[in-house]
Amino acid sequence: MFIGEVSKKTGLSVRAIRLYEEKGLIKPPKRQGRYRVYTQVDIEVLNLISEAKDLGVTLATLKNVIIYESGEVDWERIRRFLFEVRDQLKRDMQTIQIRIRRVERCIGAIDDCQVGLDSPPKGRD
DNA sequence: TTTCTAACA
DNA sequence: TGTTAGCA
Numbered sequence: 001m002f003i004g005e006v007s008k009k010t011g012l013s014v015r016a017i018r019l020y021e022e023k024g025l026i027k028p029p030k031r032q033g034r035y036r037v038y039t040q041v042d043i044e045v046l047n048l049i050s051e052a053k054d055l056g057v058t059l060a061t062l063k064n065v066i067i068y069e070s071g072e073v074d075w076e077r078i079r080r081f082l083f084e085v086r087d088q089l090k091r092d093m094q095t096i097q098i099r100i101r102r103v104e105r106c107i108g109a110i111d112d113c114q115v116g117l118d119s120p121p122k123g124r125d
Numbered sequence: 126t127t128t129c130t131a132a133c134a
Numbered sequence: 135t136g137t138t139a140g141c142a
Binding site for chain 1: 126130
């Protein structure tokens with residue numbers, strides 16, 4: 001299929017698809033004349049790239065993960081990478097939870113110091 | 126109409 | 135990334 005259809009199927013812009021090829025994230029598809037012809041595997045890789053992008057994975061990182069072994073995608077490597085991403089996300093979640101508690105402590109400290117906010121303390125001078 | 130390359134009010 | 139120009 002041509003790039004227009006791939007764009008619709010993956011939700012990626014035609015521009016982005018060509019860019020990923022230029023960056024080496026996908027291998028240059030065969031040409032039918034001067035038009036790029038994509039395969040189902042290309043769609044799958046492109047979908048992966050689309051997902052990873054939303055997950056905050058940089059294109060540079062992806063390039064090291066999507067490796068073509070004799071023209072074939074090493075899905076097992078991608079799978080291992082995905083586990084790493086998941087583990088990192090879990091660690092991030094822990095530090096965020098810790099920060100949430102710290103912020104709540106600050107809020108609590110402020111509340112404790114402003115008990116009389118609604119009725120300003122009377123000066124005792 | 127769609128795709129291609131190259132380039133940027 | 136978008137978008138536009140000028141082709142095929």
